[in-house]
Amino acid sequence: MGEPPQLRAQFQRVAGPERRRxxxxxxxxxxxxxxxxxxxxxxxxNRTTLRRFEFGPASRSGFCVMGACQDCWIALxxxxxxxxxxxxxxxxxxxxxxxxxxxxxxxGEHADD
Amino acid sequence: MTDIVVxxxxxxxxxxxxxxxxxxxxxxxIDESWAVGGQIYRQPPLSLARPPKxxxxxxxxxxxxxxxxxxxxxxxxxxxxxxxxxGVREGALDIVSRDLCTTVPWQRLILATGATDRxxxxxxxxxSGVYSLGGAQVALKGQAAAIGRQIVLLGTxxxxxxxxxxxxxxxxxxxAVLDTAPFSGQIRALPGLLLGGSTFLRGLSYLCWLRARGxxxxxxxxxxxxxxxxxxxxxxxxxxxxxxxxHDTPCDAIGFGYGLRSETQLADLLGLEFAFDTRQRQxxxxxxxxxxxxxxxxxxxxxGARVMGAAIAELAGERAACALLVDLGRxxxxxxLQGLAKRIRRADRFRDALDNVAFPFPHxxxxxxxxxxxxxxxEGITVxxxxxxxxxxxxxxxNRAKALSRTGMGRCQGRVCGAATAEILAAELRVGIEQVGxxxxxxxxxxxxxxxxxxxxxx
Numbered sequence: 155m156g157e158p159p160q161l162r163a164q165f166q167r168v169a170g171p172e173r174r175r176x177x178x179x180x181x182x183x184x185x186x187x188x189x190x191x192x193x194x195x196x197x198x199x200n201r202t203t204l205r206r207f208e209f210g211p212a213s214r215s216g217f218c219v220m221g222a223c224q225d226c227w228i229a230l231x232x233x234x235x236x237x238x239x240x241x242x243x244x245x246x247x248x249x250x251x252x253x254x255x256x257x258x259x260x261x262g263e264h265a266d267d
Numbered sequence: 268m269t270d271i272v273v274x275x276x277x278x279x280x281x282x283x284x285x286x287x288x289x290x291x292x293x294x295x296x297i298d299e300s301w302a303v304g305g306q307i308y309r310q311p312p313l314s315l316a317r318p319p320k321x322x323x324x325x326x327x328x329x330x331x332x333x334x335x336x337x338x339x340x341x342x343x344x345x346x347x348x349x350x351x352x353x354g355v356r357e358g359a360l361d362i363v364s365r366d367l368c369t370t371v372p373w374q375r376l377i378l379a380t381g382a383t384d385r386x387x388x389x390x391x392x393x394x395s396g397v398y399s400l401g402g403a404q405v406a407l408k409g410q411a412a413a414i415g416r417q418i419v420l421l422g423t424x425x426x427x428x429x430x431x432x433x434x435x436x437x438x439x440x441x442x443a444v445l446d447t448a449p450f451s452g453q454i455r456a457l458p459g460l461l462l463g464g465s466t467f468l469r470g471l472s473y474l475c476w477l478r479a480r481g482x483x484x485x486x487x488x489x490x491x492x493x494x495x496x497x498x499x500x501x502x503x504x505x506x507x508x509x510x511x512x513x514h515d516t517p518c519d520a521i522g523f524g525y526g527l528r529s530e531t532q533l534a535d536l537l538g539l540e541f542a543f544d545t546r547q548r549q550x551x552x553x554x555x556x557x558x559x560x561x562x563x564x565x566x567x568x569x570x571g572a573r574v575m576g577a578a579i580a581e582l583a584g585e586r587a588a589c590a591l592l593v594d595l596g597r598x599x600x601x602x603x604l605q606g607l608a609k610r611i612r613r614a615d616r617f618r619d620a621l622d623n624v625a626f627p628f629p630h631x632x633x634x635x636x637x638x639x640x641x642x643x644x645x646e647g648i649t650v651x652x653x654x655x656x657x658x659x660x661x662x663x664x665x666n667r668a669k670a671l672s673r674t675g676m677g678r679c680q681g682r683v684c685g686a687a688t689a690e691i692l693a694a695e696l697r698v699g700i701e702q703v704g705x706x707x708x709x710x711x712x713x714x715x716x717x718x719x720x721x722x723x724x725x726x
Contacts, residue, residue, distance in 0.1 A: 164396055164500070164520070165412040168437050173314050190312025195410040202500050203395045209647035213499045215395040217644070217683070219402035219409075220306060221299065222383040222530075224678035224714060225644060235716060240299075242312070 164215055165198040178247040179231075187243040194219065194226050194238035197249060204228065204238060205251050269595065270372045272297060272360060274352055274533065275379035277305020278577045279569025281333050282584030283377045288343045290592050290600070295345040295371055297352055297362060303337050305381050306401060307577045310334060315411045322408050324433060325469040326577065333581075347371070354710030355533050361710065366719045375564050375595075377587050378533055378552075379580075380571030384426075384524035387633045387687050391493030393644045396501040396520045403522030404430045413439040415520025419504045421445040421490055423626040424526040425470045425576075432473040435482060443483040443516045445506055447525065447629040450486040459620020466578055467617070483516075485509070489632055493521055525628050527574045528686055534572070535708035537565060543701040546622050547574055548630065549686065550705040556608045558587035559594075566591050574622075579614050582607050633687050634694035642691065643684045645677020650691060657695045664704035668692055678714050681706040 173188035180197060187196035194216050197204050203213035205228050216226035219239050226238040231248035271294040273284050280296070281303060287294045302310040308330040311322065319327040347364065354361035360371040384399035391397070396415055398406070400422055403414045407430075417440045420431045431444045460467045477484060487509030494515065496502040503515045534552035535541070540561035541550045552560055554567045566587035567573075569580035589604035622628075636642075638651025656662040656671035665688060669675040674688050681688070685706055693700040 164415060165406065165410075166416055166439070168407065168411050168413055168439070170315065170317060170411050188314065190314035191410060191412075195406070195412050199412060202498060207393075207647065212393065213395050214393070215500075216398070217393075217402060218383060218399045219405040220383065221713070222679065223399075223644070223683050227678070227714070237714075 162202055163199050164202050165195055167199055176243050176245050176247075178243055178245070178249060180249045181251055191243050192239050193228070193236060193241050193243055193247070193249060196243045197228075197238065197251065201251065203251070270374045271295070271377075271591070272371060272373040272375070273377045273379060274360070275305060275381055275569070275571060276300070276303035276337070277307060277379060277381045277569060278329075278333060278580040279381075279571070279584035279587070280305065280377070280379035281308075281337055282581045283379060283566075283568055283588040284344060284584075285336055285340065286585045286588035287591070288340045290588075290597060292592075293343060293345060294377075295347060295373075297347045297350050297360070297371065299349075299351045301349045303348075304330065304334060306405065308333050309405065309409050311409050311411065315409075317411065321436070324429060324436075325472070329577065329581075351713060351715075352533060353712055353715050355536050357537075363711075363715045363719050366716060367722070368715070368719050375566070375591050377566045377568060377584075377591065378560075378571060379568045379584055379587075380530040380533060382527035382529050382570035382574050383682060385526050385528040385628065385686050386524055386683060387629070387690070388636065388640050388642055388644075388650070388684075389490045389492060389632075390637065390640050391495060391501065392523075393641050394493050394495050394501045395499055397493050398520065398522050400424075400426050400430050400522045400524035401527075403520075404433065407433055407437060407439075413437065413520075414522060415518065416440060417442050417518045418520045418522060419443050419445065419516050419518040421447075421488070421504065421506070421521060421523040422525045423448040423629065424524070425621070425626070426524065426526070427626075428470060428473040428477065430522060431477055431482065435477060435480060441477075441482050442518045443485065443504075444477060445488040445490070445504075445516075446484070446486045446626075447488050447490075447632070448486055448626045449509065452627060453486070453625045456620040456625035459616055460625060462613075462620070463617040466576065489629070490523070526622065526626065527570060528682075529574060530571050530682075532680070532708045532712040534560065534567065536710055536712070537562060539565065541705070544573065545701075546619065548628055548689075548700055556612065557590040557593075557604055558583060558608075559590050563594075575611070575614060575618055579611055579618075582611050586611060630690045630700075633690045636691070642687060643672075643674040643677055645679050645683075646673045648672055648674045653688060653691055654695050657692055662692070663696060664702075665689060665692060665706050666704065668703075669706065675706050680708070680712065 221240040276298040323330040350364040491505040568583040568587035586607040592600040656668040662668040675681040
């Protein structure tokens with residue numbers, strides 16, 4: 155494996171040649187993503203979950219990874235909705251993992267993950 | 268000049284495209300992805316490239332060849348990557364590309380839309396860290412990322428063993444490979460499987476490789492529940508072995524799936540005739556022996572019309588293109604067309620052995636699912652709510668059950684839940700699965716933004 159296992163991350167990057175870093179922001183924090191990674195990969199290589207489920211007290215982290223299940227839709231800080239598994243990270247992208255945060259609402263009534 | 272469009276660039280779409288170009292035509296080739304290859308021959312972004320053997324295993328030669336052939340004829344086609352066909356009607360395809368909508372005219376259409384995993388819910392299947400088998404493969408192949416550090420792979424079908432092999436080869440800890448198919452079935456299937464020639468031998472080699480490395484492998488398994496840690500992520504899979512004993516296998520990710528299901532939404536929107544396929548347990552668009560759909564000018568190829576695997580998909584892509592050419596008056600393609608049709612027909616016995624005997628879809632599991640298991644992961648609907656749609660409210664087919672329970676109303680439009688919903692409803696009504704119908708399709712077949720619809724110029 156390439157990097158030491160990320161304990162608080164779902165996806166584990168596998169070894170490979172040197173990759174160009176793409177700086178982006180996740181929930182206000184700077185994270186490292188690499189050229190060619192999708193938002194799903196970038197988020198899950200730094201977190202254990204992708205988003206809060208809209209209809210219940212749970213977290214979701216994608217499922218099919220190929221644009222079929224539609225379970226990885228999130229919003230960027232500017233409100234743009236993206237399907238995380240099929241959208242590449244771009245430099246200085248600002249990603250949020252809770253729907254309500256992007257809309258500017260107070261955190262919802264769902265239980266914490 | 269006839270407007271010819273090929274949708275999809277997996278094994279079938281690529282072969283169809285080549286065949287058309289060799290005949291002097293210039294098709295429009297539409298691909299949802301940014302690079303050709305579909306799922307099985309998926310190309311990672313350049314920055315995440317790895318040697319072909321690592322990416323594709325025994326499919327490496329085919330994959331590299333397919334990519335190379337397309338690269339060679341790039342200038343001869345009107346290639347539209349990163350373009351999704353969200354709607355279709357007579358004479359026109361609606362596509363969205365980078366949030367801009369356009370229309371592509373067609374007079375002849377080859378649909379090579381591929382397939383996705385077929386899944387059956389079990390308790391905890393929507394936890395973070397639980398992915399489809401195909402999803403586990405795409406993460407590794409397409410993104411150079413394992414879905415977790417300690418993985419359980421579950422389900423049935425050749426993909427189960429391929430993904431296990433790829434993960435183990437990549438140095439990821441594979442805690443267990445759990446096949447729901449009974450071992451006895453795999454033995455019984457051998458005569459039929461041997462007809463698969465090199466395809467079968469490849470599958471066998473993955474199995475032997477995994478065994479040789481002491482990776483825990485079991486058959487006749489039934490998944491019981493994915494167990495959660497304190498943060499809503501998977502920490503173990505509880506399952507029952509062939510003897511009925513329960514086990515908990517610790518893991519931080521699960522990849523599961525039971526074969527594939529065809530993506531038939533565009534065929535549906537076109538109003539093509541469908542027929543129930545008993546081997547695949549899915550309604551599929553009718554095709555004749557040469558790949559023609561029920562409506563003139565439309566051709567079907569690959570797993571998107573019937574799951575037959577990549578090698579057959581290549582033949583089917585070529586067959587569809589030949590049928591199209593013959594229909595355009597190119598009688599010189601007739602002999603080739605008949606030869607291809609014959610080869611594909613012969614593959615049926617192998618697929619019967621694979622799908623019915625060696626790796627049967629364990630639909631009987633879902634009939635036993637507890638009421639509180641989630642069936643529709645988009646909307647968070649339980650199996651109990653779905654059963655109630657029929658038990659209490661009299662739904663006798665899928666669309667009514669959907670209207671009453673919301674199952675299938677979510678963003679995935681039944682891609683994920685459709686197979687299981689049909690099985691549950693059929694079990695509830697005690698009828699054959701072909702009696703409960705199929706979800707009616709609607710455009711857009713995947714979510715697109717209103718901004719794209721509003722702002723997109725025509726043509």
